[in-house]
Amino acid sequence: MSTEVAFEQIFGRPESLKTNPTHYCPGCGHSVAHRLVAECLDEMGLREKTIGVPPVGCAVLAYNYFNFDMVEAPHGRALAVATGIKRVHPDKFVLSYQGDGDLAAIGTAETIHSGNRGERISTIFINNAIYGMTGGQMAPTTLLGQTATTAQAGRDARLHGSPIDISRMLAVCDGVVYVERCSLTSIKQIRRAKKAIKKSYQCQLDDLGFSIVELLSPCPTNWKVSPKAAWAWVNDEMTKTYPLGVIKDTTGYEDKK
Amino acid sequence: MPSEKMLMIGSHVVAEAAVRAGCRYYFGYPITPQNELPEYLSARLLEVGGTFIQGESEVSSINMVLGASAVGARTMTSSSSPGVSLKQEGISYMAGMELPGVIINMMRGGPGLGNIAPSAADYFQATRGGAHGDYRTPVLAPAGGQELVDLTFVAFDLADKYRTPVMLLGDGLMGQVMEPVIFPDFIDLKDLPEKDWIVDGCEGREPRALFSMFLGQQGELYQHNLHLQEKYDKITAEEMRWETNCPDDAEMVVVAYGTAARIAESAIEELEAEDLRLGLFRPITLWPFPKPALRELSKKVPKVAVFEFSLGQMVEDVIFSVGERAEIYFHGLPGGIIPTPADVADFLRSAAKGDGKVGRRIDV
Amino acid sequence: MITRTTFAGFGGQGVLLMGYVLCHGGMHKGLDVTYFPSYGAEMRGGTANCTVTLSDKKIASPVASKPDALVAMNYPSLEKFEPTVAENGTVFLNSSLFTETPSRDDIEVLQVPTAELAREVGSDRGANMVMIGAVCAKTGLLTVEETIKGMEGALKGKEKFFPQNQKAIERGFAFVADGK
Ligand SMILES: Cc1ncc(C[n+]2csc(CCOP(=O)(O)OP(=O)(O)O)c2C)c(N)n1
Ligand code: SF4
Ligand SMILES: [Mg+2]
Numbered sequence: 001m002s003t004e005v006a007f008e009q010i011f012g013r014p015e016s017l018k019t020n021p022t023h024y025c026p027g028c029g030h031s032v033a034h035r036l037v038a039e040c041l042d043e044m045g046l047r048e049k050t051i052g053v054p055p056v057g058c059a060v061l062a063y064n065y066f067n068f069d070m071v072e073a074p075h076g077r078a079l080a081v082a083t084g085i086k087r088v089h090p091d092k093f094v095l096s097y098q099g100d101g102d103l104a105a106i107g108t109a110e111t112i113h114s115g116n117r118g119e120r121i122s123t124i125f126i127n128n129a130i131y132g133m134t135g136g137q138m139a140p141t142t143l144l145g146q147t148a149t150t151a152q153a154g155r156d157a158r159l160h161g162s163p164i165d166i167s168r169m170l171a172v173c174d175g176v177v178y179v180e181r182c183s184l185t186s187i188k189q190i191r192r193a194k195k196a197i198k199k200s201y202q203c204q205l206d207d208l209g210f211s212i213v214e215l216l217s218p219c220p221t222n223w224k225v226s227p228k229a230a231w232a233w234v235n236d237e238m239t240k241t242y243p244l245g246v247i248k249d250t251t252g253y254e255d256k257k
Numbered sequence: 258m259p260s261e262k263m264l265m266i267g268s269h270v271v272a273e274a275a276v277r278a279g280c281r282y283y284f285g286y287p288i289t290p291q292n293e294l295p296e297y298l299s300a301r302l303l304e305v306g307g308t309f310i311q312g313e314s315e316v317s318s319i320n321m322v323l324g325a326s327a328v329g330a331r332t333m334t335s336s337s338s339p340g341v342s343l344k345q346e347g348i349s350y351m352a353g354m355e356l357p358g359v360i361i362n363m364m365r366g367g368p369g370l371g372n373i374a375p376s377a378a379d380y381f382q383a384t385r386g387g388a389h390g391d392y393r394t395p396v397l398a399p400a401g402g403q404e405l406v407d408l409t410f411v412a413f414d415l416a417d418k419y420r421t422p423v424m425l426l427g428d429g430l431m432g433q434v435m436e437p438v439i440f441p442d443f444i445d446l447k448d449l450p451e452k453d454w455i456v457d458g459c460e461g462r463e464p465r466a467l468f469s470m471f472l473g474q475q476g477e478l479y480q481h482n483l484h485l486q487e488k489y490d491k492i493t494a495e496e497m498r499w500e501t502n503c504p505d506d507a508e509m510v511v512v513a514y515g516t517a518a519r520i521a522e523s524a525i526e527e528l529e530a531e532d533l534r535l536g537l538f539r540p541i542t543l544w545p546f547p548k549p550a551l552r553e554l555s556k557k558v559p560k561v562a563v564f565e566f567s568l569g570q571m572v573e574d575v576i577f578s579v580g581e582r583a584e585i586y587f588h589g590l591p592g593g594i595i596p597t598p599a600d601v602a603d604f605l606r607s608a609a610k611g612d613g614k615v616g617r618r619i620d621v
Numbered sequence: 622m623i624t625r626t627t628f629a630g631f632g633g634q635g636v637l638l639m640g641y642v643l644c645h646g647g648m649h650k651g652l653d654v655t656y657f658p659s660y661g662a663e664m665r666g667g668t669a670n671c672t673v674t675l676s677d678k679k680i681a682s683p684v685a686s687k688p689d690a691l692v693a694m695n696y697p698s699l700e701k702f703e704p705t706v707a708e709n710g711t712v713f714l715n716s717s718l719f720t721e722t723p724s725r726d727d728i729e730v731l732q733v734p735t736a737e738l739a740r741e742v743g744s745d746r747g748a749n750m751v752m753i754g755a756v757c758a759k760t761g762l763l764t765v766e767e768t769i770k771g772m773e774g775a776l777k778g779k780e781k782f783f784p785q786n787q788k789a790i791e792r793g794f795a796f797v798a799d800g801k
Binding site for chain 2: 047048049050051053060061063064066067068069070071072073074077080081082083084085087088089092093109110112113117
């Protein structure tokens with residue numbers, strides 16, 4: 001590979017990303033996730049038919065970074081908004097991008113029911129086990145023992161309930177065809193995540209049903225650790241509560257191969 | 258072609274009118290006394306190639322409306338009071354994002370679960386914005402029958418013209434009463450002005466985003482609010498609607514809207530025999546409230562009698578309009594009971610005499 | 622001319638259908654009409670009622686202060702609505718089910734043995750059609766043809782019931798004409 005090509009690959013931008021610098025903290029998983037979402041759209045030629053719905057959370061300004069049409073949603077309602085969009089334009093490509101508070105707390109009903117209706121929507125779920133935007137409060141996905149500004153002695157199952165595994169909850173819904181959990185904290189997993197995102201897009205293009213890719217994502221700022229330590233914590237701790245891998249797959253894609 | 262004359266209940270009338278006005282996307286959650294409306298559309302929209310979704314809640318339903326609107330559809334939701342409270346969040350976002358959409362509220366008794374009898378106690382919520390932020394929603398108050406058809410069309414047109422959510426404010430009784438109506442022909446969606454602001458995929462153009470958040474330090478939110486206010490001023494200047502039926506020598510004009518106005522009108526008819534010269538002023542837009550028209554009327558008529566299905570909400574707008582130009586009398590009934598024309602006639606007799614037996618004089 | 626009629630009885634007695642028939646007949650005749658049913662919680666416990674207004678002018682309120690006529694298909698309905706009937710109004714009673722009469726003496730009463738008359742014309746379930754026939758005949762609101770048209774409008778899509786219902790309506794008219 002020539003150095004030029006390598007340079008372009010490492011520092012270039014997919015067309016689906018604008019040139020605006022993001023406001024994400026150093027080491028934040030959102031930046032990596034944005035890039036993956038954008039690369040996959042480019043590679044599948046979807047940018048111009050995509051309508052995205054960002055969350056309310058750290059990615060609330062995603063429309064400043066993604067170079068395709070986007071519609072804001074109130075906190076937690078991204079999948080309801082996306083449902084409205086997709087039902088009007090079944091031929092367009094509809095994407096929701098949501099954090100754990102947005103998707104698994106305030107928006108739980110919208111999430112489960114969009115999945116259960118089998119909405120032809122691809123959802124990217126950023127699980128950082130914390131409320132990033134509002135400054136580190138406990139999320140529904142916060143691990144047992146993990147501290148948060150609203151669980152200062154660490155999450156206690158008796159007091160706060162256990163971390164919720166909404167991806168597994170979604171898997172029991174018939175309308176949900178593909179659920180996979182990846183992380184953003186190793187080269188291998190990032191590659192895996194990219195494959196998963198593409199597969200989720202394909203589910204929508206093939207009109208199969210709802211699909212979701214959960215991405216375990218570091219939030220060094222609110223975990224109050226260095227980016228490096230945050231990566232390690234995802235790999236060593238988070239994956240114990242949220243094991244990586246395919247949770248549900250009724251697409252039949254692998255069988256066909 | 259317009260339809261033949263048809264006998265239909267109010268909820269079905271609104272539903273059919275919406276379909277003919279080009280609405281193909283309905284999202285809602287069941288609540289009495291308006292279930293007949295979604296029930297009708299669940300079948301009717303399938304016939305015309307539209308989409309009906311029973312959302313998991315009113316919250317999700319209004320947000321489905323938000324999404325459908327953002328991509329250019331004529332879309333609507335409907336509910337009754339407690340459900341409309343849940344929709345307020347979405348309505349505020351739609352106002353901020355400047356998204357058209359129609360919200361039907363067939364009001365019932367409150368607060369809380371209240372009951373399912375008719376009421377008009379959501380006047381404040383409907384006319385004062387309803388949720389957070391500096392915004393207003395145009396509110397149309399039909400009196401039932403043919404006006405349900407006509408104002409449903411107006412609601413969709415206003416929503417598109419001004420890029421705003423519009424509320425049609427009826428009540429449980431109006432939804433259930435059956436009357437003859439004639440529907441205009443289906444509009445051709447192709448005849449509607451193009452929406453050059455929607456998001457539908459950026460093929461061949463720069464990407465667009467629709468949002469209500471303005472974080473800029475240069476006063477972007479301030480500017481946005483001024484822009485919205487300009488729009489509200491324009492609506493106020495151009496879209497007020499009302500109906501006046503008042504003899505020149507009237508000694509008192511009755512102010513009422515919706516079903517209450519119809520009951521009041523029958524009361525006025527009953528009083529004709531008693532030689533009371535009464536007029537009726539019926540606001541049709543509750544926001545913008547037709548203040549100038551009522552103000553003019555109050556210069557000529559010495560007394561104004563306000564009758565509401567609530568303990569006193571619209572009366573505040575009457576006070577703003579009339580001031581001290583005329584004596585104002587008020588009679589309000591809480592939701593949950595159905596007053597008869599005779600009940601209202603008692604109030605009007607009392608107000609005409611000023612004896613304070615039914616209702617009360619408002620001290621401005 | 623404005624006439625308000627309240628129909629009341631048990632659910633299942635076809636009370637609301639009588640209202641529809643009157644409404645459709647009135648509309649067919651070119652009158653303005655409104656139909657106002659009891660709804661929701663009021664319907665629990667198996668009672669139903671509706672008020673139909675016919676007028677040659679635009680009708681303002683669909684809610685009546687005092688109905689001109691009351692059709693009581695069971696005794697509780699008579700008890701409940703008798704006080705609301707206008708002076709010199711008319712009360713129609715389903716005498717197949719009860720023989721009590723109003724305590725007021727400023728209203729006219731017509732007892733109609735609806736079930737017996739319906740059976741006579743071979744229609745076990747046509748009691749309500751007999752009654753609406755009697756109501757229209759006595760009040761003069763609709764002719765027999767207009768009443769039948771009203772029934773057909775109200776039961777659009779259920780044409781197979783038309784002949785039976787027509788006989789029952791005609792029997793109601795005959796009962797008023799002949800007093801038996
Ligand atoms: C109705 C409402 N309630 C609360 C908030 C405040 N709020 C904004 S973002 C957020 C949580 C974000 O957490 P998450 O979804 O996990 O996203 P992250 O920032 O971690 O990516 C909250 C509570 C809001 N915007 N709206
Ligand atoms: S607070 Fe956390 S989630 Fe938000 S941008 Fe910073 S690192 Fe990312
Ligand atoms: Mg989070």
